[in-house]
Amino acid sequence: AKWVYGFGGGEADGGAGDRNLLGGKGANLAEMSGLGLPVPPGFTITTEVCTHYYANGHAYPEELDDQVDAALDRIGELTAKRFGDPARLLLVSVRSGARASMPGMMDTVLNLGLNDETVEALARDAGDRRFAYDSYRRFIQMYSNVVLGLEHEMFEEILEEEKARRGAEYDTELAAEDWARVTELYKAKVFEEMEKPFPQDPREQLWGAIGAVFSSWMNPRAITYRRLHDIPESWGTAVNVQAMVFGNMGDTSATGVAFTRNPSTGEKKLYGEFLVNAQGEDVVAGIRTPQNITEEARIGAGSDKPSLEKLMPEAFRDFVTIADRLEGHYRDMQDLEFTIERGRLWMLQTRSGKRTAKAALRIAVDMAGEGLIGQEEAVSRIEPGSLDQLLHPTIDPKAERDVIAIGLPASPGAATGEIVFSSDEAEELKAAGRRVILVRIETSPEDIHGMHAAEGILTTRGGMTSHAAVVARGMGKPCVSGAGQLRVDYRNQTLTAMGRTFNRGDVITIDGANGQVLAGQVAMLQPELSGDFAAIMEWADKIRRMKVRTNAETPADARTARSFGAEGIGLCRTEHMFFEDDRINVMREMILADTESGRRSALAKLLPMQRSDFSELFEIMAGLPVTIRLLDPPLHEFLPKSGKEISEVAAAIGVSPEKLRQRTEALHEANPMLGHRGCRLAVSYPEIAEMQARAIFEAAIEAGRKTGAPVEPEIMVPLVGIVKELDFVKARIDAVAKAVMEETGETIAYLVGTMIELPRAAIRAHEIAQAAEFFSFGTNDLTQTTFGISRDDAAAFMETYRQKGIVEADPFVTLDVEGVGELVRMAAEKGRATRPAIKLGICGEHGGDPASIRFCEEVGLDYVSCSPFRVPIARLAAAQAAV
Ligand code: PEP
Ligand code: MG
Numbered sequence: 001a002k003w004v005y006g007f008g009g010g011e012a013d014g015g016a017g018d019r020n021l022l023g024g025k026g027a028n029l030a031e032m033s034g035l036g037l038p039v040p041p042g043f044t045i046t047t048e049v050c051t052h053y054y055a056n057g058h059a060y061p062e063e064l065d066d067q068v069d070a071a072l073d074r075i076g077e078l079t080a081k082r083f084g085d086p087a088r089l090l091l092v093s094v095r096s097g098a099r100a101s102m103p104g105m106m107d108t109v110l111n112l113g114l115n116d117e118t119v120e121a122l123a124r125d126a127g128d129r130r131f132a133y134d135s136y137r138r139f140i141q142m143y144s145n146v147v148l149g150l151e152h153e154m155f156e157e158i159l160e161e162e163k164a165r166r167g168a169e170y171d172t173e174l175a176a177e178d179w180a181r182v183t184e185l186y187k188a189k190v191f192e193e194m195e196k197p198f199p200q201d202p203r204e205q206l207w208g209a210i211g212a213v214f215s216s217w218m219n220p221r222a223i224t225y226r227r228l229h230d231i232p233e234s235w236g237t238a239v240n241v242q243a244m245v246f247g248n249m250g251d252t253s254a255t256g257v258a259f260t261r262n263p264s265t266g267e268k269k270l271y272g273e274f275l276v277n278a279q280g281e282d283v284v285a286g287i288r289t290p291q292n293i294t295e296e297a298r299i300g301a302g303s304d305k306p307s308l309e310k311l312m313p314e315a316f317r318d319f320v321t322i323a324d325r326l327e328g329h330y331r332d333m334q335d336l337e338f339t340i341e342r343g344r345l346w347m348l349q350t351r352s353g354k355r356t357a358k359a360a361l362r363i364a365v366d367m368a369g370e371g372l373i374g375q376e377e378a379v380s381r382i383e384p385g386s387l388d389q390l391l392h393p394t395i396d397p398k399a400e401r402d403v404i405a406i407g408l409p410a411s412p413g414a415a416t417g418e419i420v421f422s423s424d425e426a427e428e429l430k431a432a433g434r435r436v437i438l439v440r441i442e443t444s445p446e447d448i449h450g451m452h453a454a455e456g457i458l459t460t461r462g463g464m465t466s467h468a469a470v471v472a473r474g475m476g477k478p479c480v481s482g483a484g485q486l487r488v489d490y491r492n493q494t495l496t497a498m499g500r501t502f503n504r505g506d507v508i509t510i511d512g513a514n515g516q517v518l519a520g521q522v523a524m525l526q527p528e529l530s531g532d533f534a535a536i537m538e539w540a541d542k543i544r545r546m547k548v549r550t551n552a553e554t555p556a557d558a559r560t561a562r563s564f565g566a567e568g569i570g571l572c573r574t575e576h577m578f579f580e581d582d583r584i585n586v587m588r589e590m591i592l593a594d595t596e597s598g599r600r601s602a603l604a605k606l607l608p609m610q611r612s613d614f615s616e617l618f619e620i621m622a623g624l625p626v627t628i629r630l631l632d633p634p635l636h637e638f639l640p641k642s643g644k645e646i647s648e649v650a651a652a653i654g655v656s657p658e659k660l661r662q663r664t665e666a667l668h669e670a671n672p673m674l675g676h677r678g679c680r681l682a683v684s685y686p687e688i689a690e691m692q693a694r695a696i697f698e699a700a701i702e703a704g705r706k707t708g709a710p711v712e713p714e715i716m717v718p719l720v721g722i723v724k725e726l727d728f729v730k731a732r733i734d735a736v737a738k739a740v741m742e743e744t745g746e747t748i749a750y751l752v753g754t755m756i757e758l759p760r761a762a763i764r765a766h767e768i769a770q771a772a773e774f775f776s777f778g779t780n781d782l783t784q785t786t787f788g789i790s791r792d793d794a795a796a797f798m799e800t801y802r803q804k805g806i807v808e809a810d811p812f813v814t815l816d817v818e819g820v821g822e823l824v825r826m827a828a829e830k831g832r833a834t835r836p837a838i839k840l841g842i843c844g845e846h847g848g849d850p851a852s853i854r855f856c857e858e859v860g861l862d863y864v865s866c867s868p869f870r871v872p873i874a875r876l877a878a879a880q881a882a883v
Helices: 016-034 047-055 064-079 118-126 129-146 152-166 176-194 202-216 220-228 295-301 313-330 357-369 375-380 384-391 423-431 445-453 467-475 531-543 555-563 574-579 583-592 596-621 643-653 657-667 679-684 686-707 723-744 759-763 765-771 779-787 795-803 820-834 850-858 868-882
Strands: 004-008 042-045 092-098 108-112 237-243 254-259 271-276 334-341 344-352 403-406 408-411 414-420 436-440 456-459 479-481 486-489 494-497 500-503 507-511 516-519 547-551 569-573 626-629 714-717 751-756 774-777 839-842 863-866
Touching (some): 016 047, 016 092, 016 237, 016 344, 108 129, 108 202, 118 129, 129 152, 129 176, 129 202, 202 237, 220 445, 357 375, 357 384, 357 531, 384 868, 408 467, 423 436, 436 507, 445 467, 456 507, 467 479, 531 868, 547 555, 555 868, 569 574, 569 596, 583 596, 583 657, 596 686, 679 723, 714 774, 723 751, 723 765, 751 759, 751 765, 759 765, 759 779, 774 820, 779 820, 863 868
Parallel strands (some): 569 626, 774 839
Antiparallel strands (some): 004 042, 092 108, 092 237, 254 271, 254 334, 334 344, 403 516, 408 479, 507 516
16 A cells, blocks of 8 residues: 655645645645645655554554655655765654644654764755754754653753853854754753663654654644544544755745735735744744745834845745745635745745634635635635624724733734633633633643633734734634733733733733733724625525524614524524513512413513514514514523522512412422423413413514514414424414404414424424424424433533544534434425425524534525524525535
8 A cells, every 4th residue: 555655856646635645734745746846855654554553553554664765765866865874964854734734733843864973964064063053952852842752841941051151142142062062961861851862863763753743643632622623533644754944054044934815804915924044933933023024014014124025035036926826726825834945945835824704704705806716615615603703893993092012913803801821720710701811921732722711812922823823813812912012920920011010810901903902991893794794795695595594582682683684583582571670570470370360460561561572573673584482481480599589579579478489389390391381381371372472463563564564473382292282372373363453453464383392293293284384493402302411401411422422513502413403304394295385494503503504404494593693604604505
């Protein structure tokens, strides 16, 4: 079998299409090489080797050794060098490369192949001993850290001591013999820690690094990352071995990263950063503040450090040409890594660039405009969940700003929260319902969980491509990076800014749009949903088949949802309306009444309140369909719980505390979710359903008069399992409709339907459809009752289920297509068989989940209904599901 794929010299064994086999990095290196771009020759050990490695007790396939040798020889031919041969020194880099880029794994070992002998060869080849020994000590440090597992800090300490001994402030003040000495000290340290010498044999080094890449696939950080991003373990990682090129061979050498368009705004301008005389990861690590690539960006940033355009115009021109070519070739914004070795440009990586949601929209819309892609493709390029970012608030331009520092605008959006200095603490406070800003000197993959928990991230070091910036953009979290005027003191838990000290717990605000850090809380504005957002939404609306409605009961939610493009209300949970202000007590009066007439008189008080609620919703929805669900929760949810509350409520509604307590006890249920709720209440107390139906019909007439548009309400009966339940309730609703029409002389068109949220309802759907004019799948309850897992208690163990691989996703978040979905599919078919024109929708939480929406399209539902802020996501997901 072929386990190793070579590239270089204008050729390659594979290409961009081989991502699964070669990983993202390897596939693109092969592609670039095949395009004839300057790529240092190398080879990729496939992801299948990783799979083999784990399936066979950490053993490699037999042929691997020979194939790696042959590939090394090929690099030697292309470079006129030879691995391990001091006379023709070839050094390599070793990098991991999964299908999807994955922080948390072993990243890179550079300068591999150096030892006590070859370091002299490097000094000779480069004509620079200082460079050679600096490279050697970097190699020992990196290798010891990622392959041997020794702490970075051990080596940093040695270096600091050496600098102090030499009276040097900067690394650059150390001479060749100083670095040689540091190298000796490093090796001694390794010996002390490992009880064996630092490996001198280049082949041993190489296999050590390859093994480290494969092992890192299973390290805890990588596992966490995969879990957060739904990356299957079975994918495995590839290993890329590539001839070294040096960005640190003096002032005509450099290394950098760039995006073909601005990853923050999407603007069509080459955007990037570089460092002169630096190696590989120096730019990303944020150790020195990098320089701009283009003159225009330099001027824009007000930087006095020269741009690449000025400093190395030839290499710059080559780079621009290649960047354009790659973007056109991939028809997407590219994220590039390059190195300039003594004036000569080498490409080290290209991949589709991570971008903010805002940039993604702009790039998709622009590229459609440029004719690079079509509208359908533009729509399919936007990750629906990412739209969430655009719905985040920004700082009100009129608000007072108490600016304490300015950093880089690393990821847009504004956030306010309490200062915390550690990721663990961010996570703890978030779990306690607090909002925090994670403040770090810089972040590393160990901070992923803290970044997730924080509202925003602030770092004092690092550029736009630093870890904090890249990860925050991916997460859609506001981030300000490299705020150099700030001093973070982890020990004392303080943040100092221009003489002012902020403590842990103090509130600050960050503005990811301009890099400002502000003291205290600042007024925010809701986002503007025009421009590119509107364009993509318009295209999505043309493509999608399903309608998108919202779950809303308050006028505010209904308005928000309409502004997000909701095409009606799919679920109005009327019980929420009973909790407002004084209504709850009228509701309690009703529950406490001993007779039907007592209940009716309390209900008569509720009627006008409900009527005005509905009337307002109808007006806001202006002729769009509105589904109103009859009372669903068990009645005891409206009664007070504690003794203190009982006496207060008893006084307020004028009954004895004793009576209230008795009633509360009588209504107590062992299993309320499976108890006296849903249509069962309407069967026991038809007068409640009657009041609600009357309120709906009267409001429909009222709103119809006001707006001039006839309102056709959809009345929904919850938790039906037996068709006779629905027959019973529907008869009451129809009777009320008739009465209201007679009283007013108006005709009202209306629909009566049911939720399908019990397995029995799905099984008997053909029968239920005789009475129901629509079905709305209540997949929250349907998931609960199908699994027999309480939706309120599932969270406690669902994560364990996920971790142990028992379920792939929480079924209360993403529809369980195989089980619950099968019931949905069956009920839809049976419903249609009885009543071909039956309206079908979904109103469980899954109605706003892109994967579940795909399934809804597949079974041909007419609409999905979701919470207001998910409406744009659902519109886009519905379009993507339709193509
Ligand atoms: C459902 O069960 O899916 C539903 C929408 O109703 P609720 O969440 O109110 O029970
Ligand atoms: Mg329900």
